[in-house]
Amino acid sequence: MYKILHREDLTPAIHLFEIEAPAIAKKAQAGQFVVLMVDEKGERFPLTIAGWDREKGSVTIVFMEVGMTTRKLAGLKEGDSLYAFIGPLGMPTEVEKFGTVVCVAGGFATAIVVPVAQALKDAGNKVISIMGFRNKELMFWEDKLKAVSDELIICTDDGSYGRKALVTQPLKEVLESNKDVKRVIAIGPTIMMKFAAKTTEPFGVKTIVSLNPIMVDGTGMCGCCRVEVGGKTEFTCVDGPDFDGHKVDWDILMDRQKSYLYEERVSLEHWQECCRMEGKA
Amino acid sequence: MSEKPKLNLNRVEMPKQEPEIRGHNFDEVAQGYTREMAIEEAGRCLQCKKRNCVEGCPVNVNIPEFILALREDRMWDAVDALKTNNALPGICGRVCPQESQCEVHCTLEKKGAPVAIGRLERFVADWERAQPDKPSPQITSPSGKKVAIIGSGPAGLTAAADLAKLGHQVTLFEALHVAGGVLMYGIPEFRLPKEIVQGEVEYVKSLGVDVRLNSVIGKIDTIDELLAEGYDAVFLGTGAGLPMFLNIPGENLNGIYSANEYLTRTNLMKAYLFPEYDTPIKKSQKVAVIGGGNVAMDSARCALRLGAKEVYIIYRRSREELPARSEEVENAEEEGIVFKFLTNPKRFLGNEEGWVTGMECYEMQLGEPDESGRRRPVVKEGSEFVIDVDTVVVALGTTPNPLIASTTEGLETTKKGTVVADQETGKTVKDRVWAGGDIVTGAATVISAMGAGKRAAEAINAYLRR
Numbered sequence: 192m193y194k195i196l197h198r199e200d201l202t203p204a205i206h207l208f209e210i211e212a213p214a215i216a217k218k219a220q221a222g223q224f225v226v227l228m229v230d231e232k233g234e235r236f237p238l239t240i241a242g243w244d245r246e247k248g249s250v251t252i253v254f255m256e257v258g259m260t261t262r263k264l265a266g267l268k269e270g271d272s273l274y275a276f277i278g279p280l281g282m283p284t285e286v287e288k289f290g291t292v293v294c295v296a297g298g299f300a301t302a303i304v305v306p307v308a309q310a311l312k313d314a315g316n317k318v319i320s321i322m323g324f325r326n327k328e329l330m331f332w333e334d335k336l337k338a339v340s341d342e343l344i345i346c347t348d349d350g351s352y353g354r355k356a357l358v359t360q361p362l363k364e365v366l367e368s369n370k371d372v373k374r375v376i377a378i379g380p381t382i383m384m385k386f387a388a389k390t391t392e393p394f395g396v397k398t399i400v401s402l403n404p405i406m407v408d409g410t411g412m413c414g415c416c417r418v419e420v421g422g423k424t425e426f427t428c429v430d431g432p433d434f435d436g437h438k439v440d441w442d443i444l445m446d447r448q449k450s451y452l453y454e455e456r457v458s459l460e461h462w463q464e465c466c467r468m469e470g471k472a
Numbered sequence: 473m474s475e476k477p478k479l480n481l482n483r484v485e486m487p488k489q490e491p492e493i494r495g496h497n498f499d500e501v502a503q504g505y506t507r508e509m510a511i512e513e514a515g516r517c518l519q520c521k522k523r524n525c526v527e528g529c530p531v532n533v534n535i536p537e538f539i540l541a542l543r544e545d546r547m548w549d550a551v552d553a554l555k556t557n558n559a560l561p562g563i564c565g566r567v568c569p570q571e572s573q574c575e576v577h578c579t580l581e582k583k584g585a586p587v588a589i590g591r592l593e594r595f596v597a598d599w600e601r602a603q604p605d606k607p608s609p610q611i612t613s614p615s616g617k618k619v620a621i622i623g624s625g626p627a628g629l630t631a632a633a634d635l636a637k638l639g640h641q642v643t644l645f646e647a648l649h650v651a652g653g654v655l656m657y658g659i660p661e662f663r664l665p666k667e668i669v670q671g672e673v674e675y676v677k678s679l680g681v682d683v684r685l686n687s688v689i690g691k692i693d694t695i696d697e698l699l700a701e702g703y704d705a706v707f708l709g710t711g712a713g714l715p716m717f718l719n720i721p722g723e724n725l726n727g728i729y730s731a732n733e734y735l736t737r738t739n740l741m742k743a744y745l746f747p748e749y750d751t752p753i754k755k756s757q758k759v760a761v762i763g764g765g766n767v768a769m770d771s772a773r774c775a776l777r778l779g780a781k782e783v784y785i786i787y788r789r790s791r792e793e794l795p796a797r798s799e800e801v802e803n804a805e806e807e808g809i810v811f812k813f814l815t816n817p818k819r820f821l822g823n824e825e826g827w828v829t830g831m832e833c834y835e836m837q838l839g840e841p842d843e844s845g846r847r848r849p850v851v852k853e854g855s856e857f858v859i860d861v862d863t864v865v866v867a868l869g870t871t872p873n874p875l876i877a878s879t880t881e882g883l884e885t886t887k888k889g890t891v892v893a894d895q896e897t898g899k900t901v902k903d904r905v906w907a908g909g910d911i912v913t914g915a916a917t918v919i920s921a922m923g924a925g926k927r928a929a930e931a932i933n934a935y936l937r938r
Binding site (some may be wrong): 214215217218228232234235258259262273275276277278279280320405406407408410411412413414415417419421429442443446449450454455457458461462 | 484515619647648650657685686687688692693713714715717719723724725726728729730732733736737741742746747749750751752754826872875
């Protein structure tokens with residue numbers, strides 16, 4: 192179960208796994224996520240779905256090596272299996288014919304914006320996509336996002352590819368020049384989503400963000416992922432992960448994301464120490 | 473043994489870890505009878521003609537039979553007598569509230585020393601678990617019928633075991649990565665070792681039950697799809713997994729957990745073994761647990777074992793109204809948990825980094841009885857005071873997860889989110905769908921869920937064999 196059918200290294204630190212999971216592939220929709228465990232002692236870790244193949248019975252995930260779990264995950268090869276893979280969780284992204292929509296992708300979230308843009312395009316929308324990376328080396332899937340967009344704007348923080356800009360700049364320009372934009376979908380690091388939402392607010396364009404707080408079970412059981420949206424407490428795992436970016440309390444979200452910074456460091460150091468010991472043995 | 477045993481009022485105590493030691497480890501607190509102790513205690517049973525103890529048991533365990541067999545050293549007969557009606561004796565022997573079920577009906581209870589039925593049940597179950605060769609269970613010839621059971625907690629495991637024994641092909645779907653539900657994520661290791669739970673799950677599997685982990689029904693197949701795909705009947709045993717919060721200011725500060733999260737991290741994910749296990753939990757100094765039920769006691773005792781220096785139970789009524797088992801309250805007090813009665817939080821206070829630092833509380837007083845029959849707690853105006861804490865666990869109770877109800881056509885639910893089902897049979901208003909346990913009653917006990925699973929299994933069997 193949950194065999195890695197295919198692995199691709201999109202950049203040195205961003206990897207794609209195609210996982211055998213027919214029950215999930217059968218039902219997955221854009222915007223939903225999975226919870227996975229690398230091994231029996233692992234943590235339960237949420238990742239938004241980057242794609243699926245219903246016939247083949249596979250689900251694709253893309254992740255960036257950041258902490259211990261993602262590094263451990265990156266150590267797996269084709270043919271290895273995950274210990275647990277649960278989904279499709281959360282509500283799918285709301286998709287209908289809005290008219291013109293803007294999809295904003297920050298960094299490795301490009302992988303999860305692609306199926307959303309695809310679904311919006313399939314529903315008859317004009318899709319303008321903006322993708323932003325720190326630099327050219329971290330970029331991937333320009334072709335895939337282009338294929339599902341009517342227009343694609345690329346920017347990098349350092350100008351090494353496309354425009355030298357943060358995504359909020361072209362986003363503002365697009366909204367200024369296209370009065371008929373009906374919806375913005377912004378997915379990426381929390382800080383990017385916050386500022387994307389701040390950028391669109393004066394234009395009054397509904398902006399959907401996909402939140403990524405810390406989770407444990409991912410099925411509504413623990414409340415670890417609670418966020419405040421419009422003054423009301425919501426569970427990201429069952430009420431989201433998509434929320435109205437203009438109503439999210441970003442400060443609470445960002446504080447809660449930092450709950451385990453110390454423990455995350457301890458965990459990484461412990462794992463690295465174990466790896467060193469194993470290397471010696 | 474035709475001669476009646478003499479009236480013996482010396483209930484055999486069960487050895488326990490000393491409070492000052494057990495407060496620092498997750499090993500089981502109660503250590504079980506030795507063989508000698510078990511036989512001595514079994515010798516006190518009067519083998520009454522009128523079996524009130526059996527009547528008091530939600531699954532009607534053959535109590536006098538198993539105790540007689542134990543006392544006569546016919547251990548496999550004791551196991552059989554016990555397991556005929558109870559697939560999970562190692563669990564029940566540990567977590568059932570015997571004092572209000574079987575033992576309260578014991579003839580010797582009137583003399584203040586009921587037979588320790590729970591301890592004996594536990595002894596027999598543990599004896600069986602230690603045997604290397606177990607006889608294979610008896611299973612009725614296959615019926616050719618398929619049953620899907622949703623949720624592998626006490627209700628689901630019991631229904632699965634009974635239906636499998638009756639010859640039906642049973643698939644048990646579990647959303648988490650291990651089977652057992654609340655027995656795994658909720659009840660702590662020191663009260664119910666996870667090895668015991670998994671041993672009993674293995675027994676259920678040995679009856680031919682196909683356990684499918686990581687399967688969130690409603691997200692993968694729905695109930696209607698399962699019925700269309702060839703299952704003849706479905707049993708819903710998904711429990712009450714959604715935590716309630718107070719909805720007061722500051723509740724989303726860091727360091728404030730639902731009891732579900734606190735216990736899930738600790739028990740299911742083994743955060744007490746961090747970093748060997750990857751899931752962390754905050755190491756706290758001063759912890760306040762809000763609530764007075766068994767889950768609150770479990771959370772407080774976990775907090776202590778995780779290293780907290782001071783742990784408070786904050787309860788808005790008085791000691792008399794505590795819903796927790798008195799045994800658990802005693803255990804908690806022995807370990808040094810401080811009870812603050814007639815206290816209710818008003819709001820949480822935090823620091824600049826978003827961490828909880830304190831809790832402003834009201835003093836309460838008891839007014840007239842409310843609909844639950846308990847005296848209603850009323851705020852004493854102007855009584856606010858602050859308790860400094862670095863961690864809060866909210867243990868106010870849980871409600872059913874709406875996922876199944878919201879993805880199934882034609883189920884009836886109440887305002888509280890529970891599924892409407894016949895009390896005796898578990899039949900819902902939807903064709904071929906039964907339900908039982910906390911999803912029907914709201915949060916209750918392990919054994920009442922098992923009783924519901926058992927009755928539903930009988931009803932499903934009657935339907936399938938009609």
